[in-house]
Amino acid sequence: MIPAERYPECYLALVEKNTEYEGVFYVGVKTTGVFCRPTCPARKPKFENCEFYETAQQALLASFRPCQRCQPLSHPNQVSEVVRLLVEAVEQNPEKRWKGQDFKNLSVDESTARRQFKQRFGMTFVEYARARRMGIALKNIRSGQSVIDTQLTTGYESSSGFRDAFSRIMGAAPTLLEDSKVLKAAWIDTRLGPMMAIGDEQHLYLLEFVDRRGLEREVERLRKRTKSAIIPGTTASIQSIEQELELYFDGKLSDFKTPLFLLGSPFQQSVWAQLVQIPPGETRSYSDIAVALEKPTAFRAVAQANGANQLAIIIPCHRVINSNGELGGYGGGLSRKNWLLKHEKQASC
Structure with missing residues (x-):
């Protein structure tokens, strides 16, 4: 069950139908006996009539039945x-x-x-x-x-x-x-909401949650830097990452093998190389990364490089937190970052 101190956060997400919380929690409504997704289109219950659960199974065990409108047991x-x-x-x-x-x-x-x-x-x-x-x-x-x-x-x-x-x-x-190349873009459904994948037959160029702020600018920047046309479709690299993501969310995979095409400065790529070395279930601070790069004062530049990562989950920028132990930022939303860290910790046990 979700800790009581997080109820206000979850209730706000419920009222706003915040897609960042899809798969992060379910709400049981005591007055109707049903449980729903955060994005359920039904009229919102009062705060005091809500109970929040991490999984659909927990809601079922608490005797709530699935909502017929948002169908929380389906994908x-x-x-x-x-x-x-x-x-x-x-x-x-x-x-x-x-x-x-x-x-x-x-x-x-x-x-x-x-x-x-x-x-x-x-x-x-x-x-x-x-x-x-x-x-x-x-x-x-x-x-x-x-x-x-x-x-x-x-x-x-x-x-x-x-x-x-x-x-x-x-x-x-x-x-x-x-003389230009063609990249294809596909939507991949995941436990935490849909993601956009862009790649050619050989490499994956981008993987982001579709509701990430500024995603349109990222795609446009990718198109200009690669001098590519981007059209709907799928490729071998996209099919590969779709299969790996399914295993990842099932807790059966932590080491991604899909070939990547990294678009970044040498410093950014050095930061991303450090991120990949962080074991699942563990975290590092921006300062830790800077020290590992033998540039201990460059923690702000590390944070910027972390934010410039266009391959969510695969290059695990979600494993970098603030020195004081707080989560820090994340393009996909802090609720997803918290879920990913807990998921990886449980899977690595």
């Missing part, structure tokens, strides 16, 4: 039927340009599709379909098809409209992409 980020249906429809005809009648033919409300895709993927359905279509356009251009043929294949009558749409998604006009 926390289960794909809705609308999202599943539309993703399948895009894959059946990825070059299709969607119109209002297409949604009606599938008995899907267009505004519902927009909202659910925005919530899950950070983009509307139309943006998702356009990105998929543009990914095919890039593949065609790189295989030798002319820009005008590609334009017509993807349904754009106007060359300027095609070029503008292409540039918004890919980061460069189609005629400038001959």
